Amino acid sequence: MKKILMTMLAVAALLMSGCAGKKPMYEYAGYSESFYNLKQNGDAQATERWKTTLEESIELSNAQAIRIPPGVNANLGYLYLKINSTDKAIFYFEAEKKLYPESTVFMEKLIKKAELMKESKGNS
Secondary structure (H helix, E strand, C coil): CHHHHHHHHHHHHHHHHHHHCCCCCCCCCCHHHHHHHHHHHCCHHHHHHHHHHHHHHHHHHHHCCCCCCCCHHHHHHHHHHHCCCHHHHHHHHHHHHHHCHHHHHHHHHHHHHHHHHHHHHHHC
């Protein structure tokens, strides 16, 4: 009887310890809420809040040594592209492409668009 009880306690301890230290796969840092707010309001304040959330997601992911969620770098790059900050946009598009190679075709198109914007801005 003692052997069965000890075995059951050992198995229970193993099962409980297996779940305790598991890291999350991604850190979204309020992504859904801020994106929803952006879509509802669409104002500059909501856009800034979403940008801050994306940056926090990247910072928290790096601090926890976990992978940055898919699309976070791309979305941040797109926000920078919208305000004509082409160098930052390209930086984040390249980061997305490096982390998620399946996004290469789309990121290359956005990088090309950013480079064209940069050239036309330089020629003005």
